[in-house]
Amino acid sequence: MGRAPCCDKANVKKGPWSPEEDSKLKEFIEKNGTGGNWIALPHKAGLKRCGKSCRLRWLNYLRPNIKHGEFSDDEDRIICGLFASIGSRWSIIAAQLPGRTDNDIKNYWNTKLKKKLLGIASSQRKPHQQQQQQQEQLQQQLLFQSLSSSSQGKYYTSPVPPLPVLKSLPPISQDAFGTVPTTTSSTLLQGPSYQYQMMKESGHMIVFGSEQSCSSSDGSSTQISYGKEMDYNYNIGRAGGAEQMGFESYLFPAGIEETHRWLLGGGGGGQVERDYGLSRLWEEAPLEYNYEEIKQLLGSIHGYTNNNDHNLSLDDPSGSGGRGSFKSQGRVM
DNA sequence: AACGGCGCCAACCGCCACCGC
DNA sequence: CGCGGTGGCGGTTGGCGCCGT
Known part of the structure; x- marks a missing residue:
């Protein structure tokens, strides 16, 4: 048994985020918000990342006022x-x-x-x-x-x-x-x-x-x-x-x-x-x-x-x- | 200089709750 | 009510850098 993965694992990049990816994600969210759908966000933002990964990156690192x-x-x-x-x-x-x-x-x-x-x-x-x-x-x-x-x-x-x-x-x-x-x-x-x-x-x-x-x-x-x-x-x-x-x-x-x-x-x-x-x-x-x-x-x-x-x-x-x-x-x- | 051990931390993984259909 | 999709959470992992030998 198992569950469907949240994204196509074969086509998503994993590992550390590059500065380019960071700025893409940041720019997109600042302009459009998350749209309430993290799964769809990476595609819209032009990122080859899993939605969960984007969410994590945003919440833990890119979000404003992070200390x-x-x-x-x-x-x-x-x-x-x-x-x-x-x-x-x-x-x-x-x-x-x-x-x-x-x-x-x-x-x-x-x-x-x-x-x-x-x-x-x-x-x-x-x-x-x-x-x-x-x-x-x-x-x-x-x-x-x-x-x-x-x-x-x-x-x-x-x-x-x-x-x-x-x-x-x-x-x-x-x-x-x-x-x-x-x-x-x-x-x-x-x-x-x-x-x-x-x-x-x-x-x-x-x-x-x-x-x-x-x-x-x-x-x-x-x-x-x-x-x-x-x-x-x-x-x-x-x-x-x-x-x-x-x-x-x-x-x-x-x-x-x-x-x-x-x-x-x-x-x-x-x-x-x-x-x-x-x-x-x-x-x-x-x-x-x-x-x-x-x-x-x-x-x-x-x-x-x-x-x-x-x-x-x-x-x-x-x-x-x-x-x-x-x-x-x-x-x- | 090379190597190994260790600590740190970003990112991933898997599970569960919630929500909409 | 059941089911599937998604968000959110906490545990774990892997890679990098530092330090001691």
């Missing part, structure tokens, strides 16, 4: 935040970055940003934290994969809510109190080493990650996994003198509220009511599971798949075949 060159820190931040929220929906991400194309962002992510962030993440990993239970690792990795990787097939089927620039929770040792933490790309972590993402004000978010070794005054410790949508508050303030304190609270869909507070002394060390086990432990090696296994594991993450309260839901990938099921996406010409 090339280095990505700024702000752009890094937006890409990281959106990737963590919606995964590799490059066209959606590109829509938030005027002048950038999905292809550009995809390339940038794959070649630079991902490595940059992974490097940071692995350098922050502490040896003693490499004792995590396998099940938790698996769940969290799968959670991340399912939310971030379209090929694993979890999709938002409702419009994604407005996404503010995401802020990351500052490490507890950092002087992040009294000022709103401004995130640089170096504090955003992703993928298997993903830790926390935190918006600076109240709102709704999805948190990937977990806390571990949460010590309390009676010496007990607990381990908490997150992989849930939740409402949250995040505040940082000062509690007199040089003392610094802050808190954050999470409201889970089930109505359970959890509040974390911390208190740091000014000069001589600090005290936290709960330890933030911010560094994550993940398997470096990719794990591969079939969909049934993934489903089972995700099913064990409470509250994960039932997010309708928040206008977000997750599709079964088996029905969509893996791509293009982002229902709210608009067509861009």
